[in-house]
Amino acid sequence: MKTITIAMHGVTGRMGTNQHYVRSILAIMKEGGVALPGGGRVAVKPILLGRNESRLRHLAETVAQHEIGESVAWSTDVDAVISDPATDIVFDSSSTQMRSSIVRKAIANQKAVYCEKPIAVDADDAFRLASECEAAGVKNGVVQDKLWLPGIRKLRMLRDQGFFGDILSVRGEFGYWVFAGDQPNQPTQRPSWNYRSEDGGGMMIDMFCHWQYLINDLFGPVDRMLAHATTDLPARIDESGEPYTCTADDSAYALFLLESGVTCQFNSSWATRVRRDDLLTVQVDGTRGSAVAGLRECWTQSLAATPRPVWNPDIAQPIDFYESWQQLPDATDYDNAFKIQWELFLRHVVAGDEFPWTLRSGAEGVAFANAGETSAREQKWVTIDNQRS
Numbered sequence: 556m557k558t559i560t561i562a563m564h565g566v567t568g569r570m571g572t573n574q575h576y577v578r579s580i581l582a583i584m585k586e587g588g589v590a591l592p593g594g595g596r597v598a599v600k601p602i603l604l605g606r607n608e609s610r611l612r613h614l615a616e617t618v619a620q621h622e623i624g625e626s627v628a629w630s631t632d633v634d635a636v637i638s639d640p641a642t643d644i645v646f647d648s649s650s651t652q653m654r655s656s657i658v659r660k661a662i663a664n665q666k667a668v669y670c671e672k673p674i675a676v677d678a679d680d681a682f683r684l685a686s687e688c689e690a691a692g693v694k695n696g697v698v699q700d701k702l703w704l705p706g707i708r709k710l711r712m713l714r715d716q717g718f719f720g721d722i723l724s725v726r727g728e729f730g731y732w733v734f735a736g737d738q739p740n741q742p743t744q745r746p747s748w749n750y751r752s753e754d755g756g757g758m759m760i761d762m763f764c765h766w767q768y769l770i771n772d773l774f775g776p777v778d779r780m781l782a783h784a785t786t787d788l789p790a791r792i793d794e795s796g797e798p799y800t801c802t803a804d805d806s807a808y809a810l811f812l813l814e815s816g817v818t819c820q821f822n823s824s825w826a827t828r829v830r831r832d833d834l835l836t837v838q839v840d841g842t843r844g845s846a847v848a849g850l851r852e853c854w855t856q857s858l859a860a861t862p863r864p865v866w867n868p869d870i871a872q873p874i875d876f877y878e879s880w881q882q883l884p885d886a887t888d889y890d891n892a893f894k895i896q897w898e899l900f901l902r903h904v905v906a907g908d909e910f911p912w913t914l915r916s917g918a919e920g921v922a923f924a925n926a927g928e929t930s931a932r933e934q935k936w937v938t939i940d941n942q943r944s
């Protein structure tokens with residue numbers, strides 16, 4: 556069995572620890588590696604990289620012992636591990652601002668690169684990074700996890716089965732209340748850099764790259780967008796208990812007009828209280844039926860099951876609008892979305908399987924976020940350059 560060595564930088568962070576290390580790489584190790592298309596399996600060997608010795612040791616020893624019954628390697632010597640001939644893949648989920656330097660170290664050492672989104676905050680930088688990977692001939696990929704969320708997979712199945720008839724419109728609602736940390740017993744639940752644009756934070760740069768690949772995959776390319784963004788909470792408390800000024804957008808409202816003519820609308824906010832089925836819901840309305848996907852579940856309403864409302868505010872609403880929706884059953888076992896993409900990337904590296912979720916596609920996401928920023932700043936529709944590559 557071949558073993559692939561993965562240098563994991565940024566593993567001490569929220570995403571690095573939970574999604575990539577514990578729920579993807581350690582889970583793959585627990586399963587005895589990844590099955591290859593022609594038979595056989597590939598095993599993975601992580602080396603945890605970062606600057607904080609105690610966090611790295613905790614993950615490499617305590618967490619690994621708990622999850623897989625053995626420790627894994629760790630190091631604070633990032634350059635040495637990346638340049639080590641034994642390293643096959645360099646993974647980065649550190650802060651967005653650090654991404655390009657880690658990716659470039661990997662390229663310089665001819666390593667395959669896999670990293671979190673966004674790959675940069677500026678589209679020119681992002682496309683440059685993608686071109687450098689391609690020029691060096693290194694295999695590369697960017698995380699686009701939402702594609703494998705169970706709810707989204709169910710929505711894709713409905714589209715493929717023609718459930719909707721003609722798709723008319725799409726509405727995405729994303730967000731929840733992120734505490735400012737200024738009240739007793741209500742600490743914030745997201746890192747402070749998310750709310751500082753100088754540190755790579757901001758709703759549009761964070762979420763529009765997700766909306767770009769999600770909309771493209773499910774409904775086709777966006778022709779143009781109109782966006783508006785706000786900083787709803789002007790100040791928050793950081794990890795060390797100090798107040799800081801929020802310089803990034805924490806809410807963004809956008810209309811995306813698709814090349815197909817479908818109207819798509821996404822609200823994204825860290826300052827909203829949830830009264831809907833999930834933290835992300837995507838509603839698709841079509842001539843033959845509608846569906847609402849959450850992270851895991853998906854509800855449908857066919858034309859035949861559609862109630863007939865009549866506007867009359869003088870009486871209590873006689874229709875229970877939730878009643879006529881049907882929850883789809885699970886069609887399969889839905890594995891963790893990040894783990895599924897890791898397995899695809901490993902098969903790409905080892906067996907040359909297709910992997911379209913490259914840094915270039917990540918750069919298109921950054922360009923999309925930049926288009927949102929331009930639209931909001933200049934208060935105008937912005938045409939998306941879908942030919943840029």
Ligand SMILES: NC(=O)C1=CN([C@@H]2O[C@H](COP(=O)(O)OP(=O)(O)OC[C@H]3O[C@@H](n4cnc5c(N)ncnc54)[C@H](OP(=O)(O)O)[C@@H]3O)[C@@H](O)[C@H]2O)C=CC1
Nearest residue numbers: 565566567568569570571607648649650651671672673746
């Ligand atoms: N696909 C998805 O669903 C999501 C993706 N993301 C993306 O993942 C990335 C990380 O986000 P998240 O995990 O929330 O962030 P965190 O703040 O939790 O983690 C940041 C990581 O970067 C490291 N880091 C930060 N600054 C430095 C530095 N100067 N030198 C060395 N290491 C540094 C931290 O190391 P240390 O522990 O030593 O501080 C930590 O490992 C972002 O790019 C974000 O956009 C985020 C959320 C969801």
Ligand SMILES: O=C1CO[C@H](CO)[C@@H](O)[C@@H]1O
Nearest residue numbers: 672673745760761762765
């Ligand atoms: O970057 C991100 C910000 O946080 C979201 C969830 O809270 C993630 O889904 C997303 O990838």
